[in-house]
Amino acid sequence: MGKMLREDWRLVGEALLIGRAECLSEKTGKLNNKRFGEWCQTNGFGAVDRSDRNAAVWLAENWEAVVSVVAACNNTNPRVIQAAYKKAVEAAIAAALDEDTAKKALKFHRMIEDDGAAQAETDMAERQLEPFFVAVIVFA
Incomplete structure (x- = not known):
């Protein structure tokens, strides 16, 4: 693959989201990794690093x-x-909040960003983090 722009990577991500949606397990609703791997191979994404x-x-x-x-x-x-x-989000959180509050907000932010976090853990972290983002409008 040649040099790609951010927008190119966004388009790759959107295509992969379509593939993920097509490869959900009917029983669990979770991604069937084997089917998704096959989908990636079939649709030209097999050579892209995981x-x-x-x-x-x-x-x-x-x-x-x-x-x-x-x-x-x-x-x-x-x-x-x-x-x-x-890094930018964490810096904005740290700059906008007092030290103790920023530590709590960063802890919950990292839980949400953790790919391995359980859904219940992520949901709890999002609920805990919501009040902090009322004070820190990073995503405007």
């Missing part, structure tokens, strides 16, 4: 917030953009 695919999906899901927060990031790699976004 980490890059995950970051491209994240980029597509968070495009509006990412563009406003990391406009100055010159790198086009979705993993670098994802890291720059996380």
